[in-house]
Amino acid sequence: MAADPIHQFRIVEFFPVAHIGNTEIAFTNSALFMFAAVIIITAFLVIGTAKKSLVPSRLQSAAELSYEFVATTVRSTAGSEGMRFFPFVFTLFMFILTVNFIGLIPFTFTVTSHIIVTAALAITVFLTVLFYGLYRHGLHFFNLFVPKGVPILILPLIVFIEVLSFVSRPISHSVRLFANMLAGHITLQVFAGFIILMGSAMGAIGWIGGILPFGMIVILMALETLVAFLQAYVFAILTCIYLNDAIHPGH
């Protein structure tokens, strides 16, 4: 059963908390790791910078680095006006990054391996872009779908494509993160399963042969660490790009 690569994505309910209609809301492993991420991020930033040293300690330096990293990303992608969304993008980035990294620890649960979570985050970004764009520019926001200098004949087609690509954004935005985390963890689990399988089927020779998939796991682990960071970054930078559309809808 441990070799089942899907097992790790199971939602385990610890205890029921409330009911919404007929649906029981229970405290789950997913919720546990979400709050773990909240605590880790807050502790990292607040305790790390508690001394407010002029010459930072390592932890403070790391906290400042994460701040500067996201701030630079937002400013370079969405302009200085985009900095009003800096706390939002920072929260997104740190949350996804932290739950991704927690998920790399064996026997933990990866919050972002569930499509509902990534979809909720992506739709939050989508709605933020939509509502801020309309609030800021009114109906001019829809100029986003009408590129300048396009011949009138093919304009309807272009507008259709633009609208379609805008609406499909949350899908690609959420599936990208979800699929990456899911596939990576399945792959790791499958290779780990090989070790167990070979060991139990072929005895000592099988355990020695297990070195091969184990080596594979080591390599994949490095790759997954990169993917965990990269997907958090990609999610954040796409958020910035979409927000930039809301701030500057002119093409």
Added chain:
Amino acid sequence: MAEPQHTTSTGHAPAGEHKAGFPPFDSHSYAGQLVWLVIAFVLLYVLMSKWALPQVGGIIEGRQKRIDDDVAEAGKLKTQSDEAVAAYEKALADARANAQAIANETRDKQAAAAEVRRKTLEDELNAKLAEAEKTIAATKTAAMSNVRGIAEDATRAIVERLIGVAPSDKSVADAVADALKR
């Protein structure tokens, strides 16, 4: 359909649970996940925007401000030190010029004094020289007039010795005057 999965909370789930489907696509867990995600995300957002980010941003800004201030302070101090160096050099140049002036003045004064002293000395010497020359001239005149008397006496004596007769004073004086004139 996924009834056992939804109600049980144990790790040793029956084999039927796995047949219930792929967990990420099991819609029974969606409501719970959404609720917890909203709570966790909003909580994190509030913690970040109200607490953590202002604190970190404040530190970074404070450091930047401190660096800017220090650079400005260093620039100000550098200007001050440049001014001090300029003032020092000016003072040095002034002092040198002053010393030069004093030296020149002193030299000129001493030269003038020496000149004056030399002149008075010279005048004195000239006066003494003139005095001496006058004395010499007087002595010479006196001596010359004595020479005539001696010559007349000698002439008279020589003539008296030669002819035995003393010539008259007048002829002797004429003869001597005639001889001196030559």
